[in-house]
Amino acid sequence: MDLLYRIFLDPFVQMGTAPDLLVQALWEGLVAGVLYALIALGFVLIFKASGVFNFAQGIMVVFAALILVGLHQLGVPALIALALTIVAMLALAVAVERLMLRPLVNQPDIILFMATFGLTYFLVGFGELIFGGEPKTMIADQLYLPSGAIELKILGGFVSLQKIDIAAAVIALLMVVGLGVFFQTTRIGRALRAVADSHRAALSVGISLEQIWVVVWFAAGIVALATGIMWGARSNVSFALEIIALKALPVLILGGFTSIPGAIIGGVIIGVGEKLGEFYWGPLLGSGIESWLAYVIALVFLLFRPQGLFGERIIERV
Amino acid sequence: MLYREAGQYKTSYAADEAVFPIRQDRIGVAIILLAAFVVVPLTASSFVLSALLIPVLVFSLAAIGLNLLTGYTGLLSLGTGGFMGVGAYACYKLTTFLPGANIILLIFVSGLPAAAIGALFGLPSLRIKGFYLIVATLAAQFFLSWCFVRVPWLVNYNVSNAIEVPTRRMLGIAVTGPNATPTTRYLVVLSIVVVMTWVASNLVHGRIGRMWMAVRDMDIAAELIGIRLLPTKLLAFAVSSYYCGVAGAMMVFLWLGAAEADSFNITQSFIILFMVIIGGLGSLVGPYFGAILIWALPIALRAAPQVLGLSIPAATVEHLQFMIVGALIIFFLIVEPHGLARLWQIGKQKLRVWPFPY
Numbered sequence: 296m297d298l299l300y301r302i303f304l305d306p307f308v309q310m311g312t313a314p315d316l317l318v319q320a321l322w323e324g325l326v327a328g329v330l331y332a333l334i335a336l337g338f339v340l341i342f343k344a345s346g347v348f349n350f351a352q353g354i355m356v357v358f359a360a361l362i363l364v365g366l367h368q369l370g371v372p373a374l375i376a377l378a379l380t381i382v383a384m385l386a387l388a389v390a391v392e393r394l395m396l397r398p399l400v401n402q403p404d405i406i407l408f409m410a411t412f413g414l415t416y417f418l419v420g421f422g423e424l425i426f427g428g429e430p431k432t433m434i435a436d437q438l439y440l441p442s443g444a445i446e447l448k449i450l451g452g453f454v455s456l457q458k459i460d461i462a463a464a465v466i467a468l469l470m471v472v473g474l475g476v477f478f479q480t481t482r483i484g485r486a487l488r489a490v491a492d493s494h495r496a497a498l499s500v501g502i503s504l505e506q507i508w509v510v511v512w513f514a515a516g517i518v519a520l521a522t523g524i525m526w527g528a529r530s531n532v533s534f535a536l537e538i539i540a541l542k543a544l545p546v547l548i549l550g551g552f553t554s555i556p557g558a559i560i561g562g563v564i565i566g567v568g569e570k571l572g573e574f575y576w577g578p579l580l581g582s583g584i585e586s587w588l589a590y591v592i593a594l595v596f597l598l599f600r601p602q603g604l605f606g607e608r609i610i611e612r613v
Numbered sequence: 614m615l616y617r618e619a620g621q622y623k624t625s626y627a628a629d630e631a632v633f634p635i636r637q638d639r640i641g642v643a644i645i646l647l648a649a650f651v652v653v654p655l656t657a658s659s660f661v662l663s664a665l666l667i668p669v670l671v672f673s674l675a676a677i678g679l680n681l682l683t684g685y686t687g688l689l690s691l692g693t694g695g696f697m698g699v700g701a702y703a704c705y706k707l708t709t710f711l712p713g714a715n716i717i718l719l720i721f722v723s724g725l726p727a728a729a730i731g732a733l734f735g736l737p738s739l740r741i742k743g744f745y746l747i748v749a750t751l752a753a754q755f756f757l758s759w760c761f762v763r764v765p766w767l768v769n770y771n772v773s774n775a776i777e778v779p780t781r782r783m784l785g786i787a788v789t790g791p792n793a794t795p796t797t798r799y800l801v802v803l804s805i806v807v808v809m810t811w812v813a814s815n816l817v818h819g820r821i822g823r824m825w826m827a828v829r830d831m832d833i834a835a836e837l838i839g840i841r842l843l844p845t846k847l848l849a850f851a852v853s854s855y856y857c858g859v860a861g862a863m864m865v866f867l868w869l870g871a872a873e874a875d876s877f878n879i880t881q882s883f884i885i886l887f888m889v890i891i892g893g894l895g896s897l898v899g900p901y902f903g904a905i906l907i908w909a910l911p912i913a914l915r916a917a918p919q920v921l922g923l924s925i926p927a928a929t930v931e932h933l934q935f936m937i938v939g940a941l942i943i944f945f946l947i948v949e950p951h952g953l954a955r956l957w958q959i960g961k962q963k964l965r966v967w968p969f970p971y
Contacts, residue, residue, distance in 0.1 A: 590752030
C-alpha cells in the first residue's frame, strides 16, 4: 500500500507543491531531449536515403567537435576553423561513400550496420591519434554563442535557464525547418525523397545514388557538427558521447525511423520522460534509472504503435 | 592432394547427414581436439593460457550462444553482456548458498536464470524484429547493468561492489579462485566449451534447429507449416541466453577471478555481436574464428611494434589498434559479408578440387 502510494501519489504531490522544481526538471529534460533529437536527426537523414542504420553518428559528433577545437588550438581563427571543419565533414562523407558504402551496396541491413560500427572504431582511433584522448573545451565564445544563465522568477521560485541551452533549442528548430525546406523545395531534396521511396525507381529516372549518399552523409555531418558545438559548449568535448548515441534508438522508435519532426518530438519526449522519471520516481528504485528508462518507454510504446508517431506504416511486423 | 573424398561411400542416410561427412575432416577435428587437450596444456605458457586461450574459448561460447539467436533464428540482440552477467552473478550466489556443491555443476546451473531472463526479454520479439528488437534487448542490457550496480544482494553486500571468486576444489585440485593454475582452468573451460559446442551442433542439426532456421528464413511460411512462433522464438532466446550465462559464469570464475558490473556492459554485447558477424552468421565454426580474430588481433597489434623493434608510445599503439580493427571490420565485411566461416568453406572446396579450379 505504501509502495503504491509512493508510486502514484507522492510524485504528483511534489509536483504540485513545488512547481518551480517541476519546471526546472521539464527544462532539463527538454535540453537533454534536444541533444538526443539532434543525434536522432543525423540517424534519420542517413536512414531515409540509404537504409543504413548509422551507428557512427555519435562518434561523428565527437569527431566534428574535435576537428573544430583542434584547428582552433593550432591558431586558426574560429570562423575559418568552422569552415574547414565543414570541408572535413564533406571529405568524410566522400570517403565513407567511396570506401564503405559503394562496395557494400545491396548487402543486408545488419552488415551495413556492422560496417558503421567498424567506422566508429576507426574514427575513435583516428580522433584520439590526432587530437589526443583528453577532454577539450569547446570554443563557444569565439563562435559568438551566448553564455551565462537567465533566472526566471515564476511560480514562487527560481528557474535557471542556461542561455546556451536556449540557443541549442533554437538551432535545432532552425535546422529542422531548414532541412524541411531543403527536402521539399530543392532539386537535390526531391531526389533524396525519391531515393528514400525506392532506390531502383530513383536510379531508373537518372538520379545518381552515389551523389545522393555523399549529400546525405554530408548533411548528417553538418548536423553532427552543430550537435557537437552545442553539446561541447554544455560539457566538454570527449569520447563519452558514444553511449548517448544509443539513446537515439528509443528516440527513433518514438518518432519513427524516417520522420524528421518525429526525431525532434521523440527526442523531447524521451528527454523529458527520463528526467521526470529520474527526479520523481528514481529515489524509489535507488536512482540511476535514467540509464534504462528511455528504452523501457520505447519498448512500451513499441507494443502499441510500432511505426512510431510519424513513421510510415510499412514496417515489418511479425 | 590429401584432401580427397574419393572412395568414401555413404551407405546410409545417417552417414550422409553426418556433421563431418568427410574422413579427413574427422581426422582433422580429432587432431585439433588432441592438440587442445594434450599438447597445449603441456607446452603453453601461463600467459598464453590465461590471456589468450581461455578468453578466446569463453568468448567463443558466448558467440555461439548469440549465433543461435541471431544467426540461426534471425533475431538481433544486444543484450548478450547483460545475460552473461546474469550467469556470472547467479553462479556467485549459488556458490554462496551451496558452498559444498561441485563448481562445474554450478556453472551449468547458473545458465538457467540467464535463460529465464533471456526468455522474458525475448517476449517483445513476437511483435517486432530487426532494429526494433535491438531496442528491446538494449532495454534488457541497460536494465541488467543497472541491477548489477544497484542491487547489493547480488554481491553479498560486498563493499567493493565486485564479485570475488572463492576457491573451489574438485578431486582435491583448486578449480577456481586465486590458487587455481591456468592449466587447470584452461582444461575445465575447454571441456565445457567442447561439450556445449557438441550440444549446439546437435540442436541446430536436429528438429529444433530446423524450426529456428525456418523462422529466420520466413516466419509466415514457418507458421504455415505448423511451427508455433511463440515457443520457438522464446526457446531460441532461452537457449542463447543459457549459453551466454554459462560463458559469463566461466568468464568470472575461470578467467578473470573477479568482476565488476562494468565487465558486462554494452561494449561486451557489441564485441560478441562482432565476433558472430565477422565469424559468420549461422555457423558453429564462425564464432571461434570471430573470437580468435577479435580477441587475438589487438594483442598481436600491441605486441607488433616490440617485435619489429619500433618504439611507439603505448597510447599511439592503442589508437592505431582501434583504427586497424575498425578498418579490418569494414574490410572483412566488404570481402566476405558471410564471414570467416564462408571463407573457410571456400578454402576447403578449393582444396578438394585442387589443382583444378572447379
